[in-house]
Amino acid sequence: MRRTLLTMTPAPAQQPSPHQKPSARRPYHHGDLRRAVLTAALDVIAADGPSALSLRDLARRAGVSHAAPAHHFKDRTGLLTAIAAEGFGLLASTLNEAADLKDAGVRYVRFAREHPAHFQVMFTPELLRADDLELTTARALAGDALRGAVSAVRPESLGIDNRLAGVAAWSLAHGFATLLLSHNLDGPVGDKDPEEVFRTLAAMLFRSEPRENP
Amino acid sequence: MRRTLLTMTPAPAQQPSPHQKPSARRPYHHGDLRRAVLTAALDVIAADGPSALSLRDLARRAGVSHAAPAHHFKDRTGLLTAIAAEGFGLLASTLNEAADLKDAGVRYVRFAREHPAHFQVMFTPELLRADDLELTTARALAGDALRGAVSAVRPESLGIDNRLAGVAAWSLAHGFATLLLSHNLDGPVGDKDPEEVFRTLAAMLFRSEPRENP
DNA sequence: GGGCAATCTTGTCAGTGTCAAGTTGTGGGG
DNA sequence: CCCCACAACTTGACACTGACAAGATTGCCC
Numbered sequence: 001m002r003r004t005l006l007t008m009t010p011a012p013a014q015q016p017s018p019h020q021k022p023s024a025r026r027p028y029h030h031g032d033l034r035r036a037v038l039t040a041a042l043d044v045i046a047a048d049g050p051s052a053l054s055l056r057d058l059a060r061r062a063g064v065s066h067a068a069p070a071h072h073f074k075d076r077t078g079l080l081t082a083i084a085a086e087g088f089g090l091l092a093s094t095l096n097e098a099a100d101l102k103d104a105g106v107r108y109v110r111f112a113r114e115h116p117a118h119f120q121v122m123f124t125p126e127l128l129r130a131d132d133l134e135l136t137t138a139r140a141l142a143g144d145a146l147r148g149a150v151s152a153v154r155p156e157s158l159g160i161d162n163r164l165a166g167v168a169a170w171s172l173a174h175g176f177a178t179l180l181l182s183h184n185l186d187g188p189v190g191d192k193d194p195e196e197v198f199r200t201l202a203a204m205l206f207r208s209e210p211r212e213n214p
Numbered sequence: 215m216r217r218t219l220l221t222m223t224p225a226p227a228q229q230p231s232p233h234q235k236p237s238a239r240r241p242y243h244h245g246d247l248r249r250a251v252l253t254a255a256l257d258v259i260a261a262d263g264p265s266a267l268s269l270r271d272l273a274r275r276a277g278v279s280h281a282a283p284a285h286h287f288k289d290r291t292g293l294l295t296a297i298a299a300e301g302f303g304l305l306a307s308t309l310n311e312a313a314d315l316k317d318a319g320v321r322y323v324r325f326a327r328e329h330p331a332h333f334q335v336m337f338t339p340e341l342l343r344a345d346d347l348e349l350t351t352a353r354a355l356a357g358d359a360l361r362g363a364v365s366a367v368r369p370e371s372l373g374i375d376n377r378l379a380g381v382a383a384w385s386l387a388h389g390f391a392t393l394l395l396s397h398n399l400d401g402p403v404g405d406k407d408p409e410e411v412f413r414t415l416a417a418m419l420f421r422s423e424p425r426e427n428p
Numbered sequence: 429g430g431g432c433a434a435t436c437t438t439g440t441c442a443g444t445g446t447c448a449a450g451t452t453g454t455g456g457g458g
Numbered sequence: 459c460c461c462c463a464c465a466a467c468t469t470g471a472c473a474c475t476g477a478c479a480a481g482a483t484t485g486c487c488c
Contacts, residue, residue: 029435029484049340051265056475065437067477072435076476123396126263167390167402168415172382175389182337188381201382205419243453243466270444279468281446286466290445 026063034072036062038086041079045117050080050127080121081129087118088138095145102202104149105173109198112177119181123174146170153206165206172205173198248286250276252300255293259331264294264341294335295343301332302352309359316416318363319387323412326391333395337388360384367420379420386419387412 030036040061044053055076056066073079091111098104112119121127128135150166176198179185189197244250254275258267269290270280287293305325312318326333335341342349364380390412393399403411 049338051341054475067438068436070477123392123398124263125396127265163402164411164414165418167399167411168386168418171389171393171415172386172419173389174393175385175387175391176381177389178337178392179385179388182339184337185381188377197378197381200378201385204379204382205386247466268444281469282467284446
């Protein structure tokens with residue numbers, strides 16, 4: 001828990017704002033503190049997990065006083081909830097562009113690798129304010145996108161209940177992504193491209209009849 | 215973060231030990247503090263996640279002084295590492311009794327549901343001391359058990375690389391278990407038995423040729 | 429230009445992890 | 459049987475944290 005405390009000097013570390021008096025040391029208004037805190041938080045979480053996140057540390061990084069972040073996010077839970085909501089929004093938009101179900105799975109895995117902090121927070125409900133409006137709507141959007149990708153595959157042709165096919169696809173992609181992020185597949189996957197490996201797994205799950213019968 | 219502080223009275227709350235003087239109020243030696251702290255920690259984590267865990271709170275629950283737990287676990291990370299090691303041990307022993315790969319998957323899901331705190335901690339590496347000996351050996355045991363279940367299925371008959379089959383099975387089971395614990399399958403699964411649902415998913419992944427050709 | 433609301437600061441409080449140094453009990457060798 | 463070394467626990471302290479309240483600063487809109 002102990003941090004170095006060597007960071008006494010405020011150290012602006014961010015371009016203070018678009019239109020500042022050129023000689024102003026540290027402008028009273030940061031300019032875009034909300035975004036600065038968010039991205040700093042994402043850095044910390046990606047590196048050391050959500051438990052390493054400290055509002056005071058984020059404030060120090062942004063060069064503002066210790067209570068400034070709370071004005072934008074209310075409290076720690078609020079910050080994490082904002083991150084999760086943003087994550088679900090990003091996920092929804094990439095899933096909506098998927099060509100088919102396998103592509104959606106690949107995009108799901110890619111999202112987890114490109115936004116590991118978002119991903120981790122999104123699926124840790126005890127860190128979030130469950131009834132937050134932005135969160136619930138963003139999550140619903142992502143859910144719709146997922147269901148859309150599933151329904152496009154016509155799994156009745158495989159004799160499989162549509163609902164279950166969605167759960168299977170989601171489980172496979174989510175499990176692969178999670179194990180990847182927690183470094184549990186470093187051995188098996190090695191230096192191969194994870195997305196390519198996942199494509200093989202997805203083919204195992206949804207393969208059509210062996211030959212004939214289009 | 216704020217806790218009630220109504221728990222001022224030490225309140226033994228545990229049978230102090232096997233062989234205590236009958237009139238001793240709070241015996242200096244707890245008797246089995248290590249186990250008491252572990253199970254209290256598992257309760258807290260299962261209810262509110264690892265971030266809600268406080269060594270001082272656990273000490274209060276066990277009726278000992280605030281620094282007592284540290285003597286058994288060194289620090290917070292040590293406690294979580296011990297939990298993870300115990301979890302991998304439990305998982306290994308249940309996987310070793312699996313009849314076949316599908317049964318191993320079912321057991322994996324059952325383990326996650328019966329030991330949600332262990333499961334969550336086991337796959338959150340940033341909370342653990344990665345080089346801990348007990349942890350690494352227990353994890354290796356679980357890995358062996360998993361590989362054993364995979365190799366027993368003879369997936370070459372399906373034309374699939376053995377290694378990949380293992381990753382697929384693990385991903386499916388892990389994803390299903392994770393989504394289950396984070397309440398993301400409450401809708402699709404409903405009040406059905408999750409293990410039964412998972413059996414269906416597993417059948418989708420490893421199904422043999424549609425008919426003839428044993 | 430004047431006020432007002434958003435933004436940020438300062439100060440404070442209870443709670444936490446961790447370390448160091450002291451107490452208490454217990455089991456094993458003389 | 460005793461005593462003593464060591465394990466189990468306590469007490470006290472320090473730096474840190476999230477949260478809240480009250481004040482300071484500033485941009486902006488009428």
